[in-house]
Amino acid sequence: MKKLILLLFTCFIVYQANSQDAQTILTKVDQNMSSTNRISESSMTIHGKRSSRTLTSKTWAVGTKKSYTEYLSPASEQGTKMLKLENQLWIFSPSTDRIIQISGHLLRQSVMGSDLSYEDMMEDRKLTDIYTAKISGEEKIEDRTCNVLELTSKVADVAYYSQKIWVDAERFVPLKQELYAKSGQQLKLVELKDVKQIDGRWFPTTVIYKDILKGGKGTEMKMMDIKFDQPIPDHVFSKASLKQ
């Protein structure tokens, strides 16, 4: 009996330690991926069935609540602006000269035909805020040793109930993410590449999103320039700035 209790206690301690490690890893991931604010310039290449097209944009973001994006090219999308404040999203299209609030089923539409939905863009909370983690193993991705973490939601209002995430064991940057539905059905695959050290943190500069249900080659986002913790005036995050 004593042996059994000892065994159970040991298992509990190991589980706690494992869980603690996983949570620490996740915190470090959040530290790398989140910032007080950031200004970035990126390109988004959408691979269609017949052809691919690339859009470039500049984004100003403060924490996870506020972000403002302006599309720079191609000419057809130039001047399109998106403003996210908390859980609300507005889009300004210069061709119609109108500001539209995206809500309801429109949030499920893809952004500019990409594999990302507006909902995906809205889901920006820190992983530690919404998931509990446990380490399920160790794998290599392109010669980098990764801890494989299984994340399960700890809050009700989360888009993806669970995730499997491959975190670089040394740099604490996710290199691959599998996003799952409540039923266990995989919905999205995210591959993060070209990890660079920027302002003292490791950050992936290429992200490939694939909607598993839709098929296709996915959408590739490349960070061309990113600056962390830059001063951003408050007026940027106002509806008035959409029409400027």
Next chain:
Amino acid sequence: MLAIQLAIKNLLGAGLRTWLNVAVLSFAFVVIVFYNGMLDGWNRQALKDTREWEVGNGQLWHPAYDRYDPFSLQEAHAPLSGEVVSLVQRKQLTPVLITQASAYPKGRMINIVLKGIDPDQQMLKLPTSLLKEDSGEIPALIGKRMAQSARLKTGDKVLVRWRDKNGTFDAREIHIAGVFDANVPSVDNGQFWIPLGNLQQMTGMENEATLLVAANTHTVQKTGIWEARDLDFLLKEFNEIMDSKKGSSKVIYFLLLAIALLAIFDTQVLSVFRRQKEIGTYIALGMTRAEVVRIFTVEGSAHSFLALLLGALYGIPFLAYLAKTGIPMPKSAGEAGIAISDSIIPVYSAGMVVTTILLVVITATVVSYFPARRISSMKPTEALKGKIQ
């Protein structure tokens, strides 16, 4: 009586001219009956189908529900209260839960509406008994339009993704248990019907509904939070479409009638002009001017009676044939979102036929009277000489 005898004699004596007028007027008469019959038939069939397939004898709606606003679905659901549950158990109401989802047939993404309904319900014509299968998968019913646009058929499996009440994604494979053929596009386009219990469990909305459909034996009235929507409300748009259709159809058949009446008017003007000696003789024989006007008016309006007889001669077999076989409608007609069957069976009500007969006879009499009125200002002596007045 003399007026009628003279009118018939004169009409038959005019030969081809009379028969041309009568033929045109009879054609207008038959077309009016046909068009009105077709609209009445469509109206009757569409109302019957919409009640049987979609609205029942009225509905109870969650206050936030707006059938034209998919955004409202997020909030438009609530648990069924004891009173409502008792009506559901007595088969007076059947609950329907509605949520938005995405389906992925063969890698394509389409936005759909998932509707949960009791597989045992018998208020709506939907073949929900097909949803009773117990294969461990979620069975779904889709309409032929949905099947066509998503390229799905019975037995196919399709992955469907939705969000539960907290906004968490979930996805499962759904099995197409049957494809129904409904004339009502609003139960078909972009919709998957699945068992209510499944949808409640999938979304975490246990014992909740968006709306309730009333049985024919139940009159809807506000129950708890549930707002009553009677047939006048639910069929308002359709009735407006029918009114507008009837309005536009009137333009067509008034034009046709105007052509026929113009021919009668011309004939009357010509008769008064060419038959002055005859008019003079009538007056010389002791008839008053009013009696002569009556003879000419009866003669003109007799066109309409002959037209009715001729119209009946070829119209009855033609219209009866259409009432038997129906008027085929193009396949695309139902895609406009209006309830319309593959063929419309026209309905010729006695009221509609009598109204049309009165319309033809009265208008023919009126247009016959106006040219004949000139007779009252004629001088009999001049008329006898045939001098143009």
